[in-house]
Amino acid sequence: MEAHGQRLLGKAYEDPITSFPLFQKFTAQNPEIYWSIVLKELSVWFHEAPSCILDEIDKSKPGGTWFPGSVLNIAECCLLPTSYPGKTDSNVAIVWRQEGCDDNPVCHLTLKDIRDQVMLVANALDSTFSKGDVIAIDMPMTVSAVIIYLAIILSGRIVVSIADSFAAKEIATRLRVSQAKGVFTQDFILRGGRRFPLYSRVVEATPDVVIVLPASGEAVNAPLRKQDKSWKEFLAQAAQHMRHCRSSEGTIALKVDNLRLDHYSPVYQPGESITHILFSSGTTGEPKAIPWTQLSPIRGAADLWAHMDVQVGDVLCWPTSFGWMAGAVVLYSCFLTGATLALYHGSPLGRGFGKFIQFNRWEFKLKGLGANLRRVFGSAGEASNIDDDLWLSSRAYYKPIIELCGSTELAGGYIHGNLLQPQAFGALSSASMATCILILDEHGNPYPDDQACEGEVALFPLLMGASTTLLNADHGEVYFKGMPLYKGRHLRRVGDVIKRTARGYFIVQGRADDTMNLGGIKTSSVEIERVCNLADESVLETAAVGAAPPQGGPELLAIFVALKEGFNNDAEKLRLQFSKAIQQNLNPLFKVSIVKILPELPRTATNKLLRRVLKDRVKKELPVQSRI
Template structure:
């Protein structure tokens, strides 16, 4: 890490210091046990279960990143925003680090988004180009990705092949294949060497998006402090160290993706990447063959593994801890998962893109309870507020909205597409002389001192670990069928625990009739086309009108109670 210290010896001694956080990931000098020939990344493709695991050493990774950084200089300008929209492959990680090394800003877009959502993110970030793939291979199926990018925006695209050494489709005139992009620096005598661009710690390195409580996604910049937060949190809560192997099925478009990259490379941990779907036996065998020591999960994934029995005959006993995030966990499923590795702990983690990590976690230093959190994350603090905005005493069992302490390492201090002060602070109560920060979770503190997240205080939804808003869902459903007058979308917990499910209440126009099951299919198809192909409607309830207050505010709690009753009835059938 290249830091140029100020001569000022007061509390501002680090003002004027500069670094490049990507370079910090690539140097062996950060760890006494880490060498150039240490394995940095291991990976394997779906369906290649009997093939050797691919490996990339730290030196090889550094040379690949520097090669791409040189090619970026030949194609873009310093400071440009450059997007990535592709699966989390070894190439995606190389590109991500290279953009930061070159002094540009990465715009991270999840590969599951529809063309409209890609276009919004490229427009908000003013991206000058985008890295993508021709296709996505997942679950034995082939999905076009380049065509969505072409539909979304006219900016230059650099296209990587999903299979083989070159793309298998015709590109637009302004676009480049991966091979052509790299060939722009093939004449350089030292194409694998690059002098990093050093910037202040508060300079922006990437932009992530979170829907939050509004229809327009919030553009959240991460500074160079955000990766330090990610890595320190994983070191403190998960006890990761040099020689460990970390895997989490995710995408760079979600907070877990970049957090995983920095958590591994800044701690000297090997990053394990599976090129394909995490739902089947191929992924589970990959975890065994790479001897993963920390495995990130999502509760819906665990439920699928358990239901399909795809761990049968596999050895997961190298795993020291599991990390669960994105959804509410099922205690029964967690017990099953933990049993696969000598009943090692499952560390619950809950946070947000704007926090660069979590605000509440489990800890390897404390006894853990399935489906619960044991402590505030390192560098953070919070209180639980009653309905009047008054904090409950710290040792009292209670339920209320969480209020975060306003300062935590690496968390956001600006938004590109919204007013940061308005979104996170305005209207929040004071506590011990500081204005609390809004997050939106309702949490319960148990008699034993553990914490359980109870849902959202606003109308933000969590579908399969992806945050969206009821406004976005309802906007799509309202225009999905000519019979619809208005809709209301809510999420409710399943009777047996686990991730929440999406329920849509619908009021029909006068004179129209429609079956709930038909609307369920119509709504699901529209949502998957316009918002995200991973979303689905669990059931539709047709009502004559919505319950509202005297001021015409929708009584969501009444609808939620109706939905819970419907789920209860369905579970008994």
């Protein structure tokens, strides 16, 4: 069977238009074959090998048990050189540049450099935290953030993702739900030539201890609480801790004059052990806490390997942060394939970022990197605009743009573009590898695979790396309750509505539930409504919906308002008040585009809010309103 899969893959390269869909379908029907191929392509090393790829015996687990019996440390897999795919200690692992230093040469670290620094931080973690502790990262995705992330996992601890744009209240919620013992952050964020306080916002959330890195220079530029530590102090404790470290025989483990701070023994754990807690908003008003296991990163890395052809010698630059799944996916994609991670410490919206991604090709060659810099674009997080895609592609001799649509709980995508099929701007061309997607009609029945249609998407549940638990919600109720059976298994809920065109392309239409996608961030309507209801004394209740403009692109946020009896108000005044309240309490990147005042909000006979009716109303008015 595996040989058959390899032959299909070979045919897909020879005749991609007709053979690639066959290979994708084969991987969906035989996922264990696909993942056995992937493990040979990525630098995944098991300390103890699994008994098999997939065990479907336990029917209480809708997604099966993947790699049962496996023991590993996924951070170690990232840091070790391997003969295949060709990672060596001298390979450049990361290149970066600081905003404002745009005429300077790019900085770089080799794989060995990164490993040494990760082990130093891992030793320092032992001096401050206990094994198994949950530790948050709330800072931009810098070189230091990458090193901290890998060190937390290498040392047997768990990372918590917090976006550096969040308000103190949202930070506090994530610290409480995850029970984080500490936070890594920066004193400030330097972006677009401006300085934004970050440490003061984190402290407002009252974490136990904060380790503070300087945004620039060597010294932290903010007064710290008594229990908090600067980055320099934190690292200095590593040596002090090792001086007092004793082995099980009671002797000094390391002599004072021969400290090996660049050495650390990884903590090996079962494949299903949690390494990372991410958050995705639900409909309850509290963000869902989604644990990633050691297997989840393999899925994310495999997606970019298979669909974007990320490989040794490539340079991958994807502005994001560890607050979102993209940060972890990009990190693992680079370190497990041997590609180079490119980071710009600053705003990706200015000329400096443009210079960074076009830096001197000879400089790359001197560092052992390939010269083919702009080979492919990737796009994820929010719906793309066709005109924007055309403009971007035209700036790189019409290189393809590979779309990705997925979710945090899947640890990757479920529909993608790829380099083996013709691509259409603003659309996706196939299901992800080893993924079976179905589009359901209004009765919950799947449309035929070759039929143009539109409906809620569902997934066959055998998905390696996908979530199996939630920390603060019932996983089965959220993703499986009420879903139809297909081939003897309950389908998995995604929550997206997608359209399949007559030519077989997929176009994302928005959310089917009470969430929306604002700037690539899935956000609960309930969260937004809770803030807006308190923004003005005239507001009785609100309904938040998101709708994509007819020309494509990100969803616009619309708020429908019912006023209290005896009150009047102006829609534009409320729009400004709602935007300010949302930016202060939820996310400074969100804004309200449309406000409509209604006598009352439409509801069913059982008093359920008819969001679909409101969303349809917004769509009808968008050709005019989208100019706002």
